[in-house]
Amino acid sequence: MTFGSATSAAAPVPEPPASVELSADSAHRLARTLEPAEWSAAGIPLLRNPREVVSDLHTRHRPAPATAVVAVLDPDGRLRASASFSGRTTPTDGWVLRNALLAQLRRIIPHDLRRRTPVRTAVLLYCRAGDARWTQEDGAWMWGLRDACTLHGLRCGAYITLTRDGWHVLGEGRGGRRPNAGASPEAFAGTDPPAPRTGGAASDVLRRAAAR
Template sequence: MTFGFAPSAATPVPSATASAGSAGHLSRMLEPAEWAAAGIPLLRSPREVVNGLHARQRPTPATAVVAVLDHEERLTASASFVRHPAGAVDGWEFRNALLAHLRRVVPHDLRRRTPVRTGVLLYCREGDERWTEEDGAWMWGLRDACTLHGLRCGAYITLTRGGWQVLGDGRGGRRPSSVSRPVSLAESSLGPAPGPSRSGGGAAEALRHAAAR
């Protein structure tokens, strides 16, 4: 409702645009209850997975580490990239970034009738272990990226100053944290990933990323 004048046909209506954008944004995130109800497979040894990824990728706040595990929970490939601080908190954008990095480091499994490998995501961020809308957007993005790459969607893990937390699972620990020093790869059960390490090319929205295969 307006008073004194009506907007012209050529004038955008900010409230309507914002409302549509907000609805789209909210549809591209998952609440913890939705994530738990999705039947995400539990990691047998989450601490070992977290230690291995932390040792390999050495994430700092705003770094996403996406990894592919085989049926025995061994690391097949991993990649890390930094989320641009000015970027939108949108599952669509996160999905696209995750999918682009998955495509760089491991072939898709779309020809398989059922997924054999599992995609997991560790996100290092500020704040505490409680769920945020940003976490919900990463969950949505991980689920969609795994589907489009022929992977089973696996755990979403946050890494903060207080330690690590598998969201929707309830398991976590104080170490590693976003400020702790990584253990050596020799101490990590994931160990060195098979094949030579390599770095991916730069992306406009990523300030840094590295991949291991």
Template sequence: MTFGFAPSTATSAAASSVAADSVNRLARMLEPAEWASAGIPLLASPREVVSGLHSRHRPTPSTAVVAVLDHDERLTASASFVRRDTAAADGWEFRNALLAHLRRVVPHDLRRRTPVRTAVLLYCREGDERWTEEDGAWMWGLRDACTLHGLRCGAYITLTRGGWQVLGEGRGGRRPNALSAPPPLADVVAAPGPAPSRTGGGALDALRRTAAR
């Protein structure tokens, strides 16, 4: 004869709640294939954008930098914050954090029929360039925050020890990286390069104005 105890109703309910939360959390993330098929606009000059945000915000691991670009890829506004919660990544939490910072630095465009500005996200983290569930949650959060703020969802960029990479595009570079010391903003602006075009030079124009202040 075997003796045992049936699980209590409270224990069963708690287990069901945890399972439901896990399912919901997994639903609030985007995989690379979903992101690549979402029609995310390509950055004309991703290295300029990454270098400019790196010099401006000096991100360390667990730092997120959200930036708003106009139609000429000029920087309109940006904000950075550190993810301090060590719990499992949840796109809903990331969406709320991104939306709160967007509201602080730039007014919404919800009255426009179509978005005219684009938000991009640079996230500095540990690990290599391969996609993680945390990346998927940030992608979901960025897309949802853009919708709620009337912005166009732009690139998601990771910054690791090995360099930077625009996920879903296959474009990246070794510098800047999570370990490199950012040069002064004025040095980034003065770096030699091709003459800026209508789309490619927008980030530099914004940086020049900032460096001159």
């Protein structure tokens, strides 16, 4: 026995248009992003010496466009560990970027989830094309950084873009012309030899201590 009106019983059920699915997916991606005002209101700790942090990371990792550098600072603001990796995803999704950041953090430094209050801070330097103005991609990175820090027991620190115009700390209004996306580390940092692309001054020591 079939229920329904005579005009609709034999008609096939129409499938949802593809645009509806795409719109829903876009909505989810937009929910995993942070606007500049949200980032500024989140109480992100200020870098004590952003120029020093940027130049150090630039010298160590030599980031090209679409390269992300995640670093962990100790309570005194000194670099403890860092890693660089290709950061481009299509389409940009904060959830995907969060997972990539979390994987790198797990490689380079033990988590601090046993602490009641985080003492170490993770910062992110992202080298990309374009100028220093905020983009949706930046918003996805900021969402990913904040979430990865929560899952690894770290404080969420600064998000820094590196473009052809120089470096810029989003939400702080601080920046400089050097280094930039086209500058060589040697030209900016003298003759210091580049450090490995993964790790930092004490990452190996911290890993051995955590294993005991």
